[in-house]
Amino acid sequence: MSAQDVVVGLIAEALVDFVKRVCECEKLREAHARDLKLAEVADEITRAVAEGREGEYGPVVVKVQRKFLGRREVKAYLYGNEVDVNTLLAELSKARSRAAWLLNDCSENALIETLYKYEDRYLIEVVQRNFDKFKVMCAGKAPEIEFGEAPAHIIEGVVRGIKNYLSAYGSSH
Known part of the structure; x- marks a missing residue:
C-alpha cells in the first residue's frame, strides 16, 4: 500500500465521520423541529x-x-x-435550551471542526464549499461536489468516502 493510498483512506474515513455527524444532526433537527x-x-x-x-x-x-x-x-x-x-413558560424554556444546544452542536462550524484533526486544509475547503450538498447523503444520494483546486488525493478520498458511506449507511436510511 502506497503513501497515497494511506492518505486517500484517511480522507475517506474523515469524510464518512463528517457525514455521519451531519446526518445525526439532520435527524436531531427533525426530532426537535x-x-x-x-x-x-x-x-x-x-x-x-x-x-x-x-x-x-x-x-x-x-x-x-x-x-x-x-x-x-x-x-x-x-x-x-x-x-x-406556567406550563407554557416552562415549555418555552425547554425549547430554548434544546434549540440552543442543537444550533450550537450542529452548526456548520461545529460539524466542520470534526475534520480539524485530519489537518488537511484542502479537505476542509472542499467540505466548506459543498457543506449543504453533503446533506443529500443522509437520504442515500450522492452529492455533486465542486472540488475547485483540490489535489488528486483529496478528490479520490472524498469520492471513496462518499461511496463507502452510501454503501454502508445509505441502505439503512
Whole structure:
C-alpha cells in the first residue's frame, strides 16, 4: 500500500465521520423541529403573556379575558391544547435550551471542526464549499461536489468516502 493510498483512506474515513455527524444532526433537527419552531417565537410569546396581549405566535395562541376591576386572565394554547401560563413558560424554556444546544452542536462550524484533526486544509475547503450538498447523503444520494483546486488525493478520498458511506449507511436510511 502506497503513501497515497494511506492518505486517500484517511480522507475517506474523515469524510464518512463528517457525514455521519451531519446526518445525526439532520435527524436531531427533525426530532426537535417543534422545539426549534417554538424557540423562534419564545421571546415574542413571553412579552405577549407579560403584557396581556392576544395573538398567534407560531404554535402558540394567547388569549386574554378581562375580569372584574381591570384584572385579566391569560389563557394559552400550545399546539391547540390549552395550557396554563406556567406550563407554557416552562415549555418555552425547554425549547430554548434544546434549540440552543442543537444550533450550537450542529452548526456548520461545529460539524466542520470534526475534520480539524485530519489537518488537511484542502479537505476542509472542499467540505466548506459543498457543506449543504453533503446533506443529500443522509437520504442515500450522492452529492455533486465542486472540488475547485483540490489535489488528486483529496478528490479520490472524498469520492471513496462518499461511496463507502452510501454503501454502508445509505441502505439503512
